[in-house]
Amino acid sequence: MNKHEFSGLFLSGTDTGVGKTMVTAGIAAALRDDGEDIGVWKPVQSGALANDPDSDAYRLKQLSGVEDSCTEIAPLVFPAPLTPLLAAEAAGKSLTMDEVVDAGRLLQKRHSALLVEGAGGLAVPLTRTEMMAHLAARLRLPLLLVARAGLGTINHTLLSIWYARELGIEVAGVILNETSPEVSADESVKTNARMIERYGQVPVWGTFPWIEKNLHQQKLVSLVRERIDLEEIRSCIRSQKKTGEMSR
Template structure:
């Protein structure tokens, strides 16, 4: 059965999920010949329009002709896990509504890429985690991890928990490698595959994105997609 999409998660915050998700959306659109769906259910610590917002970087990085409000459903001001950020704002996130929104997008889009917040065990509400949303949407995980020291432990823990919850794992991406010739990065990849029984689908170099809304995003996107095509093995994607 063809994959309907991916749920992009990370081993930690700041590992480059947004950069990966936006690049995959641009790459998937090229491969399928039609724009794909891209969705961030919840972002925290920012507001749409800010160059620091995930919604802004998803829009600019993917090149999709969508408003930020179409890319993100809930934005919360405090830079915390969604459950706590919502509590501080005096609101309660509606998990069922997020699931319904995700399913509506899955039915509408030819391929949907969902970017979670933080890692797979980040709480959305007092009862549900990011893992629960991925399960409800029945999307395989793309796990984004750091390339350096400590990543084997973090990645294997993420893989183990995901499997314990019944989640399928499409693969792992080691992102932000500043020295692709460093043998330790390849060794980390080998250990993750050996002990995790999971595929590392690629090692991506560090590539800084623009920090404002100027036209450098078009050039950045072109170069980033080229790097992804060159370094990721997506041969069994569809």
């Protein structure tokens, strides 16, 4: 595989339910609003069918505004609410890394860069021998780690960063997500970013705000612009494209 076949960012989380879909879609919506041709890809989705309104594919499509269909956004979908390896096995399938990567080529050809949402966290079984982190490594995409904004996040975030680095993944940045409207009152929120930057040697690109249900897309975009360092994200994506173009 060409070293730079895929460009963009791989978004993983410190856990399932930390807000990867919200953050992926919010960043994609804001970059697209600035005229960037960004697609969204959920390589393996378990626990919901692609067109289900609660599914990641559906929410990624609705919030980001991409025109790709839900089945293009999430080409490998398994209904069991289990880790991808087991959800696939429950459907009588044994996933291979080549097949997961192949299924994303269409979207990568169509867009100039992709935001790729992993399932669960990094140490989540994907194939018989590989974890979700191995997919990020195989795609050679820098990692954007989504973590909870409140108490407990330093431990989960640092463990994820160190595991990713052990596999040779470039950890580009962290976004802290407000997973509830109350979390901003948590005393630890003021200091978590500083601790993660110091001990993880990684930039925190902002705190993603709690988003009201049915918020208008333009309002989502303006909240993301206010709270997230989009310039850093853009330059991370652009620097890969330049290296790729130069090496061709």
